[in-house]
Amino acid sequence: ASLPALADDGTVEDIGHGSLFSAAATNDVSGQATKSTRHSDLDPDHFVQNVRLDVTESLDGESDSNGKAADFARHIDLVIECVPEQVSIKKRTLRKLAEEFPPPTILCSNSSYFVPSLLGEFVKARTHFAHLHFHVPVLRSSVVDVSPHADTDPQVVRLLSDLVERIGHEPLVLSNEHPGYIFNWLLQSVLSAALQLRAADIASPEMIDQSWKSVTGMPIGPFGIMDQIGLDVIEQVLQNAKWSDHQAASVAQLLEIIRPLVDGGKLGTKTGAGFYSYHPPKSDPPASD
Structure with missing residues (x-):
């Protein structure tokens, strides 16, 4: 199947009602690089009862936060699914989107945790499906995860990466799919460790956060981070772990x-090289009399 241009005169459709949708609807993030960005704030349970999408009829480039349901597939270059992080909801939503937006439209999920090979089972044109994951707040983040699966057309990855660059972010294209991509997996490790310390009654949330903030110099600790993310979201992420077959x-x-670096004498900053190379500053010339 052919591919859309995703050029400056393209059209992007956001389907969902989560935090990414709110950021996009408020700031028209996608509209920075496309002719038209429409946001269909659809309740998933109501949305999946409709056989046809009710997409806004206008293509004047304005955001329509009241996007209703009509077939507009021929005008849509990219559809981003942003519904809640529950497999059952994403399954029903992606199946409907795949029916309504066949190729050349590119279909993406903004899933924060699931891998594209799992959600790709719910779409027909797997070559036109990948994950395009924005971090919240959208406009303050500088990276966007681009995660293909084994069947994703390489040109789809290129088009998505180009789009991310045009909206002022840096695309991080994963070599292999992974739950949580890069940052979310790193963050999950820290938050999980904090919860484990609390579960073992080692320290209070306040003490754990104080330790983290004092040593790292960061203004917020793991429990404060969880409050900002939303404890309902943290609960959902923990429950979603059962869908991952990732082997540590x-x-x-x-x-x-690590060992090849150590054997080569690359021990880090103390030897001037480790994972990175470090060049010590030149010493100041001796003062003249």
């Missing part, structure tokens, strides 16, 4: 990364 790397695999 063994200690031996981790050592395979």
Whole structure:
């Protein structure tokens, strides 16, 4: 199947009602790089009862936060699914979107945790499906995760990466799919460790956050971060772990990364090289008499 241009005169449709949708609807993020961005703030349970989408009829470039349901597939270059992080809702939503927006439209999920090979099972044109994950707040973030799966057309990845660059962000294209992409997986490790310390009654949330803030110099700790994300979202992420078949790397695999550097004398900043190279500043010339 052919691919859309995703050029400056393209059209993007956001389907959902979560935090990404709110940011996009308020700031018209996609509209920075496309002719028209429409936001269909649809309740998922109501949305999936409709056989046809009710997309706004106007193509005047204005955001329509009251997007209703009509077939507008021929005008849509990219559809981004932003419904809540529940497999059942995403399954029903993606199936309807796949029916209404066949190729050349590119269909993406903004899922924060699920991998594209899982959600890709719910769409027909898997070559035109990938994950395009924005971090919240959208306008303050500088990176967007682009995660294809085994069947994604490489040109789709290129088009999505180009779009991300045009809206002023940096695309991070994953070599292999992974739950939570990069940052969310790193963050999940920190938040999980904080919850484990609390579950073991090692320290209070306040003490755990104080330790984190004092040592790292960051203004907020793990429990404060969870409050900002929303504890209902944290609960959902923990429940979604059952959908992941990700196998953690063994200690031996981790050592395979570290040991060659150590054996080569690259111990980090103290030797001037580690994962990165460090060039110590030149010493100041001696003062003249």
